[in-house]
Amino acid sequence: MSEGTMQRPAQREQLNQRAKRLSRVFLGAATVPVMLIAAGCSSDSGSDSASKNSGAETSTSASPSPTVQAAAYNKLPEACDVLSGDTLGDLVPKAGKSGKEGASNDTSTRASCSWSSLDNNGVDGSQFRWLNVSLLRFESDVTRGSGDKLAQEYYAKQVKDVQAVEGAKNVKSEPVTGTGDEATAVRYDLKKKEGAFKQQTIVARVENVVITLDYNGAGLAGEKTPSADTLTKLAKQATKEAVTAVTKANGTDGGSDDGTAGANPSKSASKSPSKKATAKS
Structure with missing residues (x-):
């Protein structure tokens, strides 16, 4: 057997091993985009969920405007x-x-x-x-x-x-x-x-x-x-x-029991300091 004939099997073996290594590299590289896509989908899903939850919380926290009973009398006599x-x-x-x-x-x-x-x-x-x-x-x-x-x-x-x-x-x-x-x-x-x-x-x-x-x-x-x-x-x-x-x-003859006769709603309160009664001369 010649020297050239003896080298061919060794070369084929080396080629096979290189092919196997390249195959593993290609497979590993292929899985990276898949993982990135999966992570992206997971992130988007969380964002959508947070957005929905935020909307729900906003809706739940809304409250009606405060109200107050209207004043009975809306004017004073001279x-x-x-x-x-x-x-x-x-x-x-x-x-x-x-x-x-x-x-x-x-x-x-x-x-x-x-x-x-x-x-x-x-x-x-x-x-x-x-x-x-x-x-x-x-x-x-x-x-x-x-x-x-x-x-x-x-x-x-x-x-x-x-x-x-x-x-x-x-x-x-x-x-x-x-x-x-x-x-x-x-x-x-x-x-x-x-x-x-x-x-x-x-x-x-x-x-x-x-x-x-x-x-x-x-x-x-x-x-x-x-x-x-x-x-x-x-x-x-x-x-x-x-x-x-x-x-x-205010349109009543002596005041009704509920104090609302002849009265219109009022909007704001008047604040006044109290005064002490004093004798005049």
Whole structure:
């Protein structure tokens, strides 16, 4: 056997081994795109699922807009017209019918009027009277609550402020029945350089409106001090008349039990700082 003949089987064997190695390389390379495609499909599927879940969560988290009960009364009467001529004649006999209207940038939510009377009896002295009626209306607001609730809060704070007036002596408080939804009368003595004053303050609430009536009197220059009981009785009558004026201004004759007659919905609440009742001279 020649040397050339002996080399042919060895060459064939080498060729076969090379072919096997190339075959394995080709097979390995072919599996890579398959794996990448599978991974891509898996990634897309997760993205779709997350997107669907996100949409579901957004839909679930949506909530309705908040609402609040509409205020019963949407306007105030003219403050200087809430009391009749006869009532003014009893409380401030020398004042006449014309009162002094208080300053307000919105008379539909805040209004006031005051009267003063001096009955001069010459050497026997004189009787002084001062009367003020303030009206404050609260509107409903989705962030702060209903007008009725806001009025209740202000009413309670106003009563406390009146009871804590600086310099007040012999402070007495009592509930007033038959006047709006709730009312409190506070009376006290207040000494000033002009004389001894008898102060009566009645705070009343009817639905979403709070009425504060201040009434004081004094005997000056030797005149006798007026009776606190008499002044309180007159102040109660006047407050009841002011409550009726509020209900009539909103289309009712005395206020319905549910407080909604003649009322239109309100949109925003009016915020007002409480004031302390003070005696005027």
